Amino acid sequence: MHSHIAKRRTLPGSARMQKISQANIASLLYLATIFVFFQQDQVNPVAFLVGAGTLTFFMLFFFVIFRLQLNTHFYDRSLTFAQVVASVITMLSVAYLDRTAQLVLGPFLLIAFSYGTFRLSRSSLTVLAAGTIAGYLAMILLRSYREGFGDALKLDLLQWIVVALTLPLMVSVGGRIRQLRATLKLTRRQLQQFEEKAIRDELTGLYNRRQLQTELDTAIARANSEGIPFCLCLIDVDHFKDINDKHGHLVGDVILREFARVALDSIRDSDVIGRYGGDEFMHLLPNTSLKGAVMHAERLRVYAHFLDLQGVLPQKSISLSIGVAQFRSGEDAAALIERADTALYRAKERGRNRVEWIDEE
Ligand SMILES: Nc1nc2c(ncn2[C@@H]2O[C@H](COP(=O)(O)OP(=O)(O)OP(=O)(O)O)[C@@H](O)[C@H]2O)c(=O)[nH]1
Known part of the structure; x- marks a missing residue:
């Protein structure tokens, strides 16, 4: 007979590390790309260093949280929402400090979001998308305020519009993916129940x-x-x-x-x-x-x-x-x-x- 002992969903050390690296992989890749830009003298060193510092800070922050198992106090133990926010903040700060870094911001924001689409509810994703779009716009305006409102702002806004259109699409696709996953999970469970029924005698529960x-x-x-x-x-x-x-x-x-x-x-x-x-x-x-x-x-x-x-x-x-x-x-x-x-x-x-x-x- 099977015993049904409820197990606490604590992750082993390696899985915990995997959770961290998955969340920050987008900002890590983004920084790696920015590093190439920096080597080609296209991005100023301050932007790159601030990005690297911010990423390191968030990585350490989440590492300590997971290590001390503080994440278990939250409903979403993988802290997906917080990790995507951290990733977005890192990327936006780099782009704020150097306009060229904004050239590749869109695709990497989508990568950060794709991590969230599998785990977050539709409402959380919507809030995250709205926050990111608003944050992106604020970053452009702040930078233009600092550097002056010129022709570059028009290009910035065009780039922003692309992100503002694609992120909501990502939210909707994420919803569909989650629905499919839920259906798949349910079907798998039903199949297991059918399989179990097919080998059991209904009255006694023993093998038939x-x-x-x-x-x-x-x-x-x-x-x-x-x-x-x-x-x-x-x-x-x-x-x-x-x-x-x-x-x-x-x-x-x-x-x-x-x-x-x-x-x-x-x-x-x-x-x-x-x-x-x-x-x-x-x-x-x-x-x-x-x-x-x-x-x-x-x-x-x-x-x-x-x-x-x-x-x-x-x-x-x-x-x-x-x-x-x-x-x-x-x-x-x-x-x-x-x-x-x-x-x-x-x-x-x-x-x-x-x-x-x-x-x-
Ligand atoms: N309550 C109940 N009875 C069942 C079930 N399946 C079969 N039976 C009955 O079990 C009885 C089996 O009887 P037999 O094994 O032929 O004979 P017996 O009375 O046990 O006599 P001996 O085996 O010779 O000692 C029959 O009366 C069936 O109707 C069931 O799921 N529930």
């Missing part, structure tokens, strides 16, 4: 007959290739028809479910148990000798006897008949089941409430 067949085929293949012994038990509730007739089908259902629960608890992790049909169960014991399997079957018989049925059958107990057979090299699933069934039939014949097995000849 089809899955038992698959498990048996796997066990046979492994036993044939590795020569490891395994056993098969067929378990049948005695006089189950009488229980149904006297106490009703619902009581019968509760008994089957209760037995399944106890049986599942009593087996080893490597064992397989399932409902073969009606009141009959199949138990596979890999890497087990016939003697070991018979001992386990006996234990199961005793457990069933002491099953707590106070709620449905006061002062009564159920009994099991169990047939055990050990796999013989080379035989097929049908032959093995038939031998276990013969042992089960013998247990019924010899008075029920007992374990019988087929001896190895």
Whole structure:
């Protein structure tokens, strides 16, 4: 059975670092490009140094935040919004200090945004886009105020218009991508549920007959290739028809479910148990000798006897008949089941409430 233990979503150290570098990759690339400009004497050193300083400051800032796990206090633990803002601030400051740096600002702003589109809600993205567009405009106007309103402002504004048109588009595309991701996630979960349903018996939650067949085929293949012994038990509730007739089908259902629960608890992790049909169960014991399997079957018989049925059958107990057979090299699933069934039939014949097995000849 699977245990559903809720795990805290804390990131390992390497993933935390990855989160930081992803967010700042846009400003890092931007600065690298500006460095090339600077080497070609196209950008003044102050703009480049201020950009490098700002980027280093933000990188260190987020590193410390993640290291101290302060990000866990926020709903968005990856601090995507803050990191995109930091990236935009870094790029805008460089462009403010040198107009040439603005030439490549647009594409890098889009890269910074693409990081946010996967993680942020539509409203956060809209706020971010509006803030960036407004910040960009303010940066142009401030710079023109400092350097004088000339012809360059017209070009600045044209560049700004391109960004002001493309960022909202990015927000809308981001929304679609997130929708697709959500649909994909839901479909994956539904598929897992269908797959799980397809192998389970609805009443008891144990493996169904089809899955038992698959498990048996796997066990046979492994036993044939590795020569490891395994056993098969067929378990049948005695006089189950009488229980149904006297106490009703619902009581019968509760008994089957209760037995399944106890049986599942009593087996080893490597064992397989399932409902073969009606009141009959199949138990596979890999890497087990016939003697070991018979001992386990006996234990199961005793457990069933002491099953707590106070709620449905006061002062009564159920009994099991169990047939055990050990796999013989080379035989097929049908032959093995038939031998276990013969042992089960013998247990019924010899008075029920007992374990019988087929001896190895
Ligand atoms: N409550 C309930 N009964 C079921 C279910 N599936 C099969 N049965 C009943 O289980 C009974 C199986 O009876 P049998 O195994 O043939 O006979 P028995 O009364 O157990 O007698 P022995 O096996 O010879 O001891 C039948 O009455 C079926 O109707 C189920 O899902 N729920």
